[in-house]
Amino acid sequence: MNNVRPLVYLITALTSASVMAQTPVPAVSTVDAHYVAPSGKITLAPGDKIDNLHQRNMEQPYILQKIGERTYYVQRYFYSTTFYVGDKGVLLFDAPEGRGQFLLQAIREVTPLPVTTLVYSHYHVDHIGDSPFWVSEAQKAGAKLHIVASEATVEKMRFMNSRLPVADRVLKSADNRFTFENLTVELHRFLKAAHTDDHSAWLLKEEKVVHSPDLLNPDQLPMMGFAVSDTVVYHDANLLQVEALDWNYFVGGHGNVGSRDDFQFQRRFLNNLREATLKARKEEAFGKFMNKTANNHAEFARAQREAIIKRVTEALRPQYGHMYGYDASMPANVELAIRLVGSY
Ligand SMILES: [Zn+2]
CATH class of the missing domain: 3.60.15.10 (Ribonuclease Z/Hydroxyacylglutathione hydrolase-like)
Structure with missing residues (x-):
């Protein structure tokens, strides 16, 4: 019997630890909401x-x-x-x-x-x-x-x-x-x-x-x-x-x-995203991705796009990384920003 209790405690402790590990941390408000x-x-x-x-x-x-x-x-x-x-x-x-x-x-x-x-x-x-x-x-x-x-x-x-x-x-x-x-x-x-x-x-x-x-x-x-x-x-x-x-x-x-705070936040985010994408597009220029192993330039463009997405995601992480769905949403957000800066 003496061994049962510690076992129960151990199981309880493990269960609550795993529950805690599974409970996601709430995302931080984008507008410091009340x-x-x-x-x-x-x-x-x-x-x-x-x-x-x-x-x-x-x-x-x-x-x-x-x-x-x-x-x-x-x-x-x-x-x-x-x-x-x-x-x-x-x-x-x-x-x-x-x-x-x-x-x-x-x-x-x-x-x-x-x-x-x-x-x-x-x-x-x-x-x-x-x-x-x-x-x-x-x-x-x-x-x-x-x-x-x-x-x-x-x-x-x-x-x-x-x-x-x-x-x-x-x-x-x-x-x-x-x-x-x-x-x-x-x-x-x-x-x-x-x-x-x-x-x-x-x-x-x-x-x-x-x-x-x-x-x-x-x-x-x-x-x-x-x-x-x-x-x-x-x-x-x-x-x-x-x-x-x-x-x-x-x-x-x-x-x-x-x-209205949400509108100001959205406009600020869009502006930061545009600037970071413009910068990344220059840093990750197309020529950097041309290699002799591929037989098509789509492969170079795809590699360039991935590099831009990675660079922008890391550049904006300090400011926005803790907010709702950052990593899930950034690849598609940057894809749109690339098309936006194609019209600057
Ligand atoms: Zn819709």
Whole structure:
């Protein structure tokens, strides 16, 4: 018996040590955020953020936060969206793929009303792929789901032979707003869009909330090539365009609830990334990678690209290495920066 106890202690100690070793250290805030526990009842103070967001995504069915009189941020498995509760129905921005049932649960925490209008912010299926779920939920409630989208998104979906439900309210070139009960929603098209060619920002005017998935991920570094953007050439201009609008809360489709600090952080990061990439491109010149063993210059270009990525990642590590997803995201972020500095 005497030997059993030390064994139990040993097993307990080993188990907790391995649990500790497996528990990741939380990433450091990009904006030195003030964190609070999420609430579906108390409106978040502008600038504040939800605490332990990563851990909550791993453990909770959804994360719900009130961000206006009638507006809510909700996140399920790292995808967030915005909904507005009217007197007769709910207006939902985007339909993140595979998450409908849980977003509905979150909406039910606030209201029994059905979702009657859905907005497609841009044509990326991970953000709007669950629209059939919302069509059928509206039918169950005896309502018809209206879908609003910009003409650019509608045309793109047609061009790509999308199988998703088609928008029945199309905002054409001069048309830049619609109303949902007492709310005015403004569509802000980008002069030249970086993320996708139909990307846009949607302002819930009276609520002072702006919804623009994949523009930036609040409280996080740009993820995997700026949230899988087509380009970053126009990214800074897009950030400035949204920053100039009148809002208190930003919903970016991923990450925390956003504030103006997040825009400043993103612009600073982009600038540092551009400068580091310009420098690395000179230091790792193409000629350095020409060797007689390969029969093609693609091999040289690939080696040069890898060297630039490595150099930029190490150059920015002291400033950003401790932030959300640094090593996972930098290769794709630098790839986009290489294309950006190709246009300097
Ligand atoms: Zn997207």
